[in-house]
Every structure is written in structure tokens, then in C-alpha cells.
Amino acid sequence: MKALWDEFNQLGTEMIVTKAGSIELSPLKTVLFSVPLPPRRMFPTFQVKLFGMDPMADYMLLMDFVPVDDKRYRYAFHSSSWLVAGKADPATPGRVHYHPDSPAKGAQWMKQIVSFDKLKLTNNLLDDNGHIILNSMHRYQPRFHVVYVDPRKDSEKYAEENFKTFVFEETRFTAVTAYQNHRITQLKIASNPFAKGFRDCDPEDWPRNHRPGALPLMSAFARSRNPVASPTQP
Amino acid sequence: MKALWDEFNQLGTEMIVTKAGSIELSPLKTVLFSVPLPPRRMFPTFQVKLFGMDPMADYMLLMDFVPVDDKRYRYAFHSSSWLVAGKADPATPGRVHYHPDSPAKGAQWMKQIVSFDKLKLTNNLLDDNGHIILNSMHRYQPRFHVVYVDPRKDSEKYAEENFKTFVFEETRFTAVTAYQNHRITQLKIASNPFAKGFRDCDPEDWPRNHRPGALPLMSAFARSRNPVASPTQP
């Protein structure tokens, strides 16, 4: 996914964070509906190809997110750029996301691309579903960690040498509750299959991995995207 | 799911098997379409609740299927009953289905109900996707096995004592390529959420685990279920 990450990074990647779970809802709403809104995945998805592991040994694969700086940002629409809006809000609870296949043998991890598509982002400080908690309007650097499961009894002693961390700078992003940069929105729509309903042309180039037999996206042509009457827009 | 299995078993459970994968298609179709039809799950799903494991030890959970007898069957529509149609066809390649979370700690397995909903049945003798291969019109008994992953170096010696097999007789079924007993079809439609489109009444009783706030299935009322003209049925 590096090419796609680079494309986003040049524009300044944004990732949506949403509330999720039921704990943050008002007691009334919890009783009446108990409708936890789904947290959001990252797009692009963080994916890695692994080499050089011991095929027979167990490893844990995980990710975490560290603040890029101690700042809070705002987006200036007139200049289409991000501005510093002050010092960072209090840090969110630090969490890690274990790849759900962990632990697994090196052979298993190396067999194919490892995809962190179950990882979800939230801005709910009280989240109790194990999702990654981030502050909106702050910048983050995803990190990828490989932990060797040491079979020795005194494995704590070797903790230092039993894990490796990998950082891909092109995966940095700003957490947002709604997209700020319109070009980011357009690139998400163009490249994320789940947003196909918002494309209004170009059945060709995207998705990148389209099959030869795939049909053109005729259904996306010239379709109204305002089915609900909008009194403020004639 | 015991109550539901019992209900099916009283009628004579049937499970659909389909071809799947691409290896069995003609070379032309493989090239032009390579459209592997999806194999079918079991319904009801085989689910177990586990107790008494060592919380810290690793276990593999798996299932296999053994013939109930050495017979081939046919369904007599006039009497609505199964008849022996001769000796069994040659046995299919024996396969096991490992629960995809295997291996995992006892604590993990005991934490919640373990569901074998990824298990798929096929009648394709050449299947290379690891699905369970069964002969249509033959009867099978699902079996559930728990394997303790012995950390000792000479674990082969203890293979005998390191696994336990559980058989639930109410999960027996006849493999079919199309349902024979109409009452089985109706019970599948009534109880499988994915078949909701074929229900023509009764928004209440099913599904069993419907939430208090769930809406009645108004959309299933009095809808035509013969959208394609059927010349043989006026």
C-alpha cells in the first residue's frame, strides 16, 4: 500500500475518529436504542510483508500510535492548510492493537501480507471495546511492533532484544471527526471500495486492483446524491 | 443450539453440499470466469461451550465427519421418508476442520461460546480449499475434538491421552444437493436469518434471539416469491 499512503501523505492524510460503544450515550438513549455507532477503520489499511522470522517460533504483531508533536491543529479553509491551534489536549489513554491472529508462528506471518484491517479508531476517552483512542485535530504516527515470544523461563530479562519496532513515516495522519481537506475526501472516495457510491465518474483507474472482467461502474454515473430534500439548497 | 438441532433432527436434518473452488470447472470456464461458487455452511451452526480446561495451556479445536452407516439413501416423496438406495459410494477424502482460532489458551476458549461458522461443506472430491468433502445422499455424524498441545518433547507418546472427542447425536444429517423434505426447507427458512427473504408470515417467533426493540418483519409480508415467470406453473 505504500504508493497509496504516499499519495495521501502528500496531501496530508486525515483519519476519521468517531464515538463508539454505549457507555458514552445518555442513560435514556442507552435504554431506548443502545445503538453503538461503529468506530472507523483506517483507510488506507496498514499492511506489512514480513521476512526473516524464525518459521517455528511464536510472534505477536501489534500496533500503537504516538503523537507526532505536542500541538493541536485547525484547518484554514481559505488557505487550504493546517495551522497550529495551540498546545495538545491531555494525552489519550495509551492503547495497543494486537493483530487478532497473534500469537502465530513466523512461517504463518511470512506466508502472506499481514493486514491490520480490524483496527478501529475512536475519540471516546471511555471506550471499553479496546479500540485505539485518539484526540481529534492532533497528528499521530502509527508504529508496528514485532514481539518474539521467548520460551525461556526468564524471558523478561530479554524483553529488550525480543521486540522490534518499525515506523513508516508516510502513514502519519491527522485525526479528525470530519474531513477538512477536500482533496483528501476525493482521494478517499476514489480509492476506498466502500465509498464507491460517491464517485461520479471515472469507471477506469480505480480501484487499483480491478479484475479484467470487472464491469464499468455505470451505476455511479450522474446519480443524485441528495435524495432527501434540502431546503437550504434550491 | 441444542433445541434447534433437536427440532431439525426430529424431521431428519439435511445439509446442502455444493461444488466449489475452480479446479473442477472446465478449462474454458476457468479462464473466462474463474467463478468459484461458494460452498455452503452448516445450518444450524455447530457451537460448543467449554469447561474444565487448563486456562494457561494451548488447545486445538477441530471437527470431522464420519459416515453413520455404509448406505446410500433416496427420498421417497410419496411417503415423505428416506429409503436405503444401496451401498455407500466410495468414501470421500477424510478431512478435518480446525477452528480458525486454534491454537489458543484454555482461558480464551472457555470465555465464550465457540462457533464453527467458518466450516463449509462441499461434494467436490477435488476440492483444494480445505473444505469438508461429503457424498450427497449419505448420512454423517459430526464430531468435535479437543486437542491439548503438549509442551513435552516426547508429546507423541501421550497423543492418546491428549485429546478428547465429543459426539452430539442430534447433529446427524443427510448431505443433499437440494432439500428433499419440505418440512426441513420450511424450518430452515423459519430459523436461518439469511433465508428471511423466503418467509411469508410470522414476524414473531423467529428469530429466537430477537431483541426487544426489533421491528416486525413487515417487509416479508405478502411479497411475490416468483419474480421470474414460471411457464410450468400457471
Add this chain to the structure above:
DNA sequence: TTCTTGTCACCTAGGTGTTAATAT
């Protein structure tokens, strides 16, 4: 005849940005 195959409409389940309303 009897059984199997392939296509289909209709579902479940859940991931998108949009939009209007609300909160700060």
C-alpha cells in the same frame, strides 16, 4: 426419473462520505 448445477432475488452484516442538527 432422479439427482446435480448454475443463476437469481433477497436477505444479513457492516464499511463509506454526506448532511443537518447539535454542541462548544
Add this chain to the structure above:
DNA sequence: ATATTAACACCTAGGTGACAAGAA
């Protein structure tokens, strides 16, 4: 004025039995 929430239409992905046509 800016940021967040919640409901929504529209997708992807895949699990149903019905049905007509084909195979044995």
C-alpha cells in the same frame, strides 16, 4: 465560528432457498 454527533443512502461482501436447465 468551529467542531462533533447522529441518521442516512449507497456501497462491499457474502449467506439463503427457488428455479430452470442439465446430467446421469
